[in-house]
Amino acid sequence: MEIFLSEMEREKPTRGVPKWSAVAVKVINSNSEKKVAEQFMAEVASIGRTYHINLVRLYGFCFDPTMRALVYEYVENGSLDRLLFGENKATNDQWGKFEEIAVGTAKGIAYLHEECRQRIIHYDIKPANVLLDAVFSPKLADFGLAKLCNRDSTQVPVTGFRGTPGYAAPELWKPYPVTCKCDVYSFGMLLFEMVGRRRNHDASLSETRQWLPRWTWEMFEKNELPEMLSLCGIKETNIESRENVHGGYVVCSVFT
Template identity: 50%
Template sequence: MDQFLNDMEKEKPIRFTSRQLKIATDNFSTLLGSGGFGAVYKGVFNDETMVAAKVLHGTSDKRIEQQFMAEVGTIGRVHHFNLVRLYGFCLDKNLRALVYEYLQMVRLTGTAKGIAYLHEECQQRIIHYDIKPENILLDSKFCPKVADFGLAKLCNRENTHMSMTGGRGTPGYAAPELWMPYPITHECDVYSFGMLLFEIIGWRRNLNVQLPDSQEWFPRWVWKNIESNGDIGELMEACEIDEGNRETVERMVKTALWRVQYRAERRPLMSMVVKMLDGAAEIPQPSNPFEHLLDHNSTIVAAGISSSTWKDDSEPSSSVVADQSKLVVETPTTNMENCEIEV
């Protein structure tokens, strides 16, 4: 921890005392929200700067210490207008807290530019691991910002894969590989962002746990509907989307289907996702993202599209699409469905 604090002095986040935070938050009187690791309180400093103080539970808990170091060690090093700003932290004996810029607690389905910056522009790549609506906030000008870096990891650019122990992220948004004993890449954030986009399209959670068990998972319903009908007409009607938005919705649907591909190497880079959404890149017809949900004894055919395909060209080359190989699903269907549809 001493070495960590020495490193942070170079990065310039301010170290606050518990007394300073108690004064700024009026003794932690205005609760903004709470979660598994702590509670967030509204505060105001003497210069009228509004802040959100995230007070972590259990100061001696090893997991809390890891989350504290993860957040300060990642977001404390970077600056981007689509990332929430960390002003500083408190590391007193009885109080561990993170002090962020205050943002409206309005939730939005993310920003591709902020995630692309973490993956592709930082000196060390940052993988967020927990992209979901609750972690996308709006500032006073309705600019979306990515927040909550408690599960984030730094990795060197030459390391394309990371090994992990135990699952990360939130079921329903976490990529399937996060629940398996396989190496992880930054493409797991791309998957989560795709799930967020589906929720924008459908104006609802991808799965409503209050409805009967027979309810169909929305992303899979979208794919089956497009596969059978060839267009988004039924989707537009079901989601009560105005016909004037058809072109935008079609672009969003195709982009989302590419993001949630089961095989991580098929997912586009976040910088390409930005181009897709901005209309600066043509979007090829997506392959089936849910082929793994077939009977696990079945043999299925998959196009070998890799993430490198997306780096320079706006669509996959014909040689890549033509290169097909048989893929046998090794994971039982029931396990994967449970991982992906719980929210």
């Protein structure tokens, strides 16, 4: 495969263009510490075993003393994080597209947990790791923290903290048993940000509204979700569908 690389900062994806298609090439500094090398191999071992429309596709990789690189399909519209919080973030009129992104992301997670020969736990579900193709179909990416486990295993041994603070399930940083449900919790945190159209923590707001999951739960218990959604700037025409998603992420984050 002939790939042309642009000038880039190492360890960050760049765009390469072979003759038949565009690809994204993630180059990792060959002098990186052992942990980075382990994440590289974890990414190859996990995503290399999968094929699903809602997972980014790995075309190949290079692992030698002078070059470590992963060759992925190129996903045109960047990350969900950029769509939610970037300069050209989406509007309320595009809520239907967000519903499709949420469903597609859930299908990708379900495939990893239930349809692979060995269950794959991603450990880092968050908007930055959900990429969007030309028609905004979601694709889970960044499997550097992923772990393969037997389908009949009820618990997974974990050494050290995994995931991203604010999205990682409590059992990943407390002495609790870890299962694939930690991905479900993280998916719930992702849904909070999709529906609220804000970061889960915003110190600029009043104390009761700073931590979005807690505020949502309090409003849910008081049966006041419509009022909360209005405060988030959601149009009345979208409130019913967003209430349904709210119920879903409350279940993800509380009952996992």
